[in-house]
Amino acid sequence: MINKETISEWRDNVIENLNFATFDFLLKDIEKENPTFTPKFVKTAIKNIFYALTPEKYYNWITKYNIPNKTHSLGIICAGNVPAVSFFDVFMGLVTNHEVYVKLSHSDTKLIPYLFEQLFNFIPEMRDRIKFVESIHSVKAEKIIATGSNNANRYFLQYFADKKAVLRHDRKSIAVINHDITENELNALADDIFLYFGLGCRNVSLILLPHEFSLNKINAAFKHYSWISDNLYYKEIINYYRAYFSLMFEDFIDNDFYLLRERLDLYSPISVINYAYYNDISQVENFIKANKENLQCIVGNYSLCNTTFGKTQKPELSDYPDGVDIMRFLTES
Structure with a gap:
């Protein structure tokens, strides 16, 4: 489990780097790859990630789960509609001691690796637990998290029928x-x-x-x-x-x-x-x-609502997509 102090150092480092010229070069590369990932929106996405990932919020969240000691393998197919939208899938895979194989979206190949490289500066031994791959089909993953369009989801349902999987479609x-x-x-x-x-x-x-x-x-x-x-x-x-x-x-x-x-x-x-x-x-x-x-x-503001105004893009750690508790999925055998 990553400790609170490391979360704090990582968080502070990433946010501080937002103002550095070297990060501006990365922003240009990201926007060149995907014109919807403007510098303003990329910075907002990062700030919203670490709005949820404060040391206190992290500790209160992670201690609710029994993290297994044994390492398992997890395959993640990322979406690319929003900057680093699959960040928390990867993060949760790492904190639950999985060896994580990540298939990045062709629309978002730079931001997620950048954010985790900042983490590995503080925990270098964790670097070997994540591998970015061209295809999830080329690895033997015990569990799968795949996010995609409705058409992609139909393919996921067929291909991963024999796997323990969380498969997400358009919502x-x-x-x-x-x-x-x-x-x-x-x-x-x-x-x-x-x-x-x-x-x-x-x-x-x-x-x-x-x-x-x-x-x-x-x-x-x-x-x-x-x-x-x-x-x-x-x-x-x-x-x-x-x-x-x-x-x-x-x-x-x-x-x-x-x-x-x-x-x-x-x-x-x-x-x-x-x-x-x-x-x-x-x-x-x-x-x-x-x-x-x-x-x-x-x-x-009605009781039937699940989100307050202005908070849809500021999900907390426990605001799991589609209401599926990913940590429970990853920690249960």
């Missing part, structure tokens, strides 16, 4: 707004939507609104993300959907740096936010039940 997140929502909460909701261009499963893609809720409130609260349209990649996409919706005679509201579309649908493209109205909270409950297997975060 999306929703926000449920009521008339009592505050201006600060709406401002925070913008983070849940726009961080990482909305590409994460924890990003909100659908807003459920009570009838007669003013859309002007939403637009005013989201203004602080207007800079996002300065990104060439994002600008090309929003221009495409403006043209596409117009040609298809599909109604939408153009708010300059994002498009609003009235549609009860979890899935929306980059730059587009779906919204729908509800008359009674029971309608929301029914929608959630019907889409349970496709939902990650439910943001709001």
